[in-house]
Amino acid sequence: MTTTLPGCAPERISKGAVAYTVQMSPSVQSYLRTQTGLTRQGRLKLVSGILGLLRDHGDTLRLDPTRRVTSGSTYFRFDYIFWDAGRVWRADCVADDSAANYGALQLVYVDCQTGS
Secondary structure (H helix, E strand, O other), X not given: OOOOOOOOOOOOXXXXXXXXXXEEOHHHHHHHHHOOOOXXXXXXXXXXXXXXXXXXXXXXXXXXXXXXXXXXXXXXXEEEEEEEOOEEEEEEEEEEOOOHHHOEEEEEEEEEEEOO
């Protein structure tokens, strides 16, 4: 027998929201290892921020047709902006969603530049 505590509602499941597994291409891994100008904390902020954004908000990003590299492409573009060592940084990113039906996105391109 299952009982529900007074005042507690049954758990609701959000339809359409997917938490993705995010993989980085070897070229992105290499780029991030050799990126200069960022502190160690900044590098961690960059990687965790991009991966978290894709993992938690991948559907929002990939379902926006204006983010597609070209019409019908499996690649979509997004920016990640963060702060490190007193400067604003912007990472231009491209991900591939060809495996999205299997819960996976792949980060295939990152270019990180400091703002003015």
